[in-house]
Amino acid sequence: MLGQLWAKSWDPKGKHCYVTGGSSGLGLAVAKLLVLKGAHVSVVSRNAQRLESAMKELETVRTSPNQVLKSYSYDLITATGAREALDAVCEPHQRRNPDAIFMLAGSCHPRFFIEETEETMKTQMDQTYWVQAWTALEASKRMVRDKSKGKIVFHSAYIGYITLIGYAAYGPGRMAIRALADTLRQEFLLYDIDIHIAFPGTMYTPGYDIENATKPKITLKIEETDPGVTGDQYAKGLLRGVQSGDFHISPDLLGNIFRASMRGVAPSSNFFVDSFWNFIGWVGLPIWRMTVDSTVKGHRKEHEEYLSNKGFYSSSNKSFSQ
Template sequence: MFGFTGRQVFGLAVTSVAALGFCSVFGLFKKNQFIVKGKTVVITGGSDGLGKYIAMHLAQRGAHVIIVARNKQKLNQAIEDIQQAAVNPEQRFLTVSADLTNPEDAERAISEATAFNGGNPPDIVWCCAGNCSPGFFASTPMSTHRSQMDTVYWTAAYTAHAILQKWLEPAEKGAASSSSSTPPSQPPSARHLIFTSSTLAFTPVAGYAPYSPAKAAMRSLADTLNQEIEVYNGSRLGKGPSPSADIKMHVVFPMGILTPGYENEQLTKPALTKKLEETDKPQTPDEVALITLKALEKGEYLITTTFVGMMMKASALASSARNCVVKDTILGWLANVVFLAVMWDLNKTAREWGRKMGILDATK
């Protein structure tokens, strides 16, 4: 296979399994790094799809949940389901109608969440807002390309900017955590900022030109914030002004998810794109939410929800922070060999599609 002898392939496989086992066993001894009981969580795009399922699972874990979306009717319907998942009567819930493609609305949403939380900023902000408008680059109006950046990237960027402004307000040294669930004698729990990207940020697929760049931009912003956050967390070790709690960054990279948005996406998705994805099996939003929450409890930074997604990530890690250095490094070696064939096949299929269909029909 690709110039390797059978013995070399076997050795790589054994090493990979050993690395995966090492990281899995090591993870068993880590404490939960994503405690949500008693915490206040904001979920953008929480009125349906993955965002709604995440909200329900967080409610089941005892969190106070705030969902943000544009459609008030969907918000009201969703919050009823989310409230039913609550485990105790003290949990509180709020809906905020806001257009997060507008930075002022993002600031207002975070301000309303802060007021709801007794004047303290929310502990966790999870950006799930967005949709997918597939199409070939040259065949798609530039207004759609811009709209995808607004809906996918800027909703996350505006929300992140608004919450970081709140989180970075200096606190007195030794001050208690803003969370009522943390006793004053304990260090304040870390705050979490979570982006929802896509495996398309790692591996391009023809027909996602309006969507993939926005998801890739989100990943790049997350990598940048992951470094900048070290400055803020480091300031807490000094004597000067600093935030009242550490901040942690996470990014989720799901593949296809069976949601109303996914169904709408199929209506305009090019036939070639469907062919390239024909072996993919979309996950349910419930499955993606559960896998993601388990990864967050382990403290993972870049989170994938399928084996294929994990390999796509491994092939494109570059300078991103690793979840497990040993596992991610070895998987990266393997994935980069595998994806020599994968990308060759994707390009070959696209070329053959154009030869067969002709330029007028190939992009439909």
């Protein structure tokens, strides 16, 4: 912590920043901020049409005609896709690695666990864990081989700290990405590579509407206490945390309580402030848990009717899914 107090803030100006999931939502919001700060920005997404629209937005905020702004369409849930995307992204920059990698691709499709299938379980792990892990693996190998410093920014969620009904397939990937980031923060002290990980809560982005399409009513009810933020609002807090050198980044009230209470051996952003958040969590989180448990138990009758109406109890139904 003391080292951070006197550390020089990271400046993205003139640096090459690679943003996955950069065609919409948080990814696009972060990409725009980086462009405004003078960075060269490469965005990657699967949706070519949204990428075209995103590039038009990035062009409107460029601060210099010398900034290199590029977009690429790749699927990053495989090691091959991650490698090919990095090859393409590095090409306009004399094949040098990006100075910072913001891994913000992914999606969430909450359901009750008994509604999941083999396909949906695998898809959620792909879109929460592997979509970041493969890029991190390929990028870090290149950084270490070239002895280049850099930043790798992971993206988790509140669910990376706590669990809620409805997130049985989504939560493990978010917790796994936290475990990966926690491990690499220590391991990459060997290489002078900085690791960061963000833990947002509710964000009002296009992905939020998709998420709510499958989200159980009981989950929506529990989440009513989270006021939520826009992608633009969270992007500012995320980038501020990266520039300050924070490891776990949760720039909002609930996120800070979860972070301070459940960060384990992760470094503290500020010992005194985190001690305050930890005390709030020590008092408040057990009460919150009991309230949530009570709400879930009160949902039993409605849930029984839901399962019955969906045909879950039918002996002929062997592949019940949402």
